[in-house]
Amino acid sequence: MANYKTNNVNETEKIGFLLGQTVRSGVVAMFGDLGAGKTAFTRGFAKGMGINCDVSSPTFALVNEYRGEKQTLYHFDMYRISGWDDLYSTGYFDYLDEGACLIIEWSENIEAILPDDCIRVTITKTENTDERNIEIVGAELLENPCN
Template sequence: MITKEYTYRLDTIETVAKRLLQSFNSKVILFNGEMGAGKTTLIKSLLKVMGSDDAVTSPTFSIVNEYSTYKGIVYHFDFYRIEDEEEAHNFGVEDYFESNNLLFIEWSERVASLLPKDVCIVDISINSPKERTLKLTINTHNLTENTHAIS
């Protein structure tokens, strides 16, 4: 595993988003952090850097939102409101995991046993009201000579 750490403020979040996109080596990205840590805000910046003009909102009630980017479709999940893994299974989450699309997932611990093995993990910690620390964990077993960053 490789871990990278970034401290950022809201006015530098796009710089961090660009660095993250260059580092991702999986199509499934898990975003962890307490309520209000800025998971959706970071995802919004990632999508903006990827050229999406879509209005990015938290999929808390819809469970999944779909966005168009220059890299294709990105699915953004928020599993905060699901009752159990069976609910995610019933709406076909495995089909999304098997797709070639990029998946951004919030509250992934609620579907832990359904997740694929190859994921990148973004942990966000609150330092102050305007500053966050982000830790990116990359699974090195995904790395090969032919692995290219998602940018």
């Protein structure tokens, strides 16, 4: 487990970028309130995977698909998920079976069906407006972002 402190949105994207450089498949489960920086983290993560797409919150679509040259990233937002039918219709289980890479906002809402080996990213606001704590469990960054 590792903890990082960021002081602005770019630093949060950078942590996402570094994680994206190390991950090629499986689930990255993100936890954290509205405005914590989950979508910002995902923007960096996609870049780190080598995917140049516009990353935006899939709140209405539930899932966005970002196609890179080598991999596809599925970006979920489980905020409004309500029940199994919803979940099946997003393709969550199909993408998991395919061995794709999934990054998931509001993983709190699907805790029971997260794979045991998923990477967990928890972003927390602090008392300072633009400061965030980012905890990463299940993966190591290649570079120390504090350098």
